[in-house]
Amino acid sequence: MDRGPRVAGRAPGAIEHAVSSHPHAFSRYCMQCGQRLTTAIPENDTRRRLVCLDCGFVHYINPRPVAGTIPVRDDGRILLVRRAISPRMGMWVFPGGYMDVGETAEEAAARETLEEAHLEVVNLQLLGVYTRPEPGVVVIVYEAVARGEGEAGHETSEIGWFHPERIPWDELAFDSTGWALRDWLKRRGLG
Numbered sequence: 001m002d003r004g005p006r007v008a009g010r011a012p013g014a015i016e017h018a019v020s021s022h023p024h025a026f027s028r029y030c031m032q033c034g035q036r037l038t039t040a041i042p043e044n045d046t047r048r049r050l051v052c053l054d055c056g057f058v059h060y061i062n063p064r065p066v067a068g069t070i071p072v073r074d075d076g077r078i079l080l081v082r083r084a085i086s087p088r089m090g091m092w093v094f095p096g097g098y099m100d101v102g103e104t105a106e107e108a109a110a111r112e113t114l115e116e117a118h119l120e121v122v123n124l125q126l127l128g129v130y131t132r133p134e135p136g137v138v139v140i141v142y143e144a145v146a147r148g149e150g151e152a153g154h155e156t157s158e159i160g161w162f163h164p165e166r167i168p169w170d171e172l173a174f175d176s177t178g179w180a181l182r183d184w185l186k187r188r189g190l191g
């Protein structure tokens with residue numbers, strides 16, 4: 001039984017967009033009482049949220065942290081991986097992924113690099129933090145020293161070691177990929 005207000009026919013707003021585009025599916029139903037959630041501005045709040053009109057539960061949608069590395073070899077080449085999954089399948093990105101509870105950002109970045117490129121990295125140095133408001137991710141990127149050659153791993157169709165002047169700018173997966181690579185070039189005095 002739907003005791004909430006009718007929301008059909010209203011133009012989609014930011015909250016609906018966040019719900020539909022969020023990288024991880026989540027329940028549209030109240031975690032406390034099971035009623036369908038709707039959108040409203042809670043008391044003492046200024047933003048539209050997913051709320052339960054039955055019990056008052058507010059389901060906050062927060063960005064998710066992603067951690068990744070730009071692995072660098074002795075010869076100055078960096079590792080990128082070609083995505084074998086959506087979104088942006090076939091495009092190049094540095095290895096990275098969603099953090100798990102219980103690990104630090106550095107651990108997550110190194111783990112993702114091992115999973116996606118079978119590459120061990122050490123000496124992680126924070127390069128930058130990049131927000132993609134849509135779909136709601138905060139990307140934490142480290143420069144790291146590569147140990148070995150690596151090979152295509154989980155969610156990756158191919159790996160590539162790129163000289164700075166050969167970075168495939170037209171085939172990068174995300175805005176944040178380009179932002180981090182430009183910052184890395186600047187740090188190296190190559191920007």
Ligand SMILES: [Zn+2]
Pocket residue numbers: 030031032033034035052053054055056057
């Ligand atoms: Zn509820």
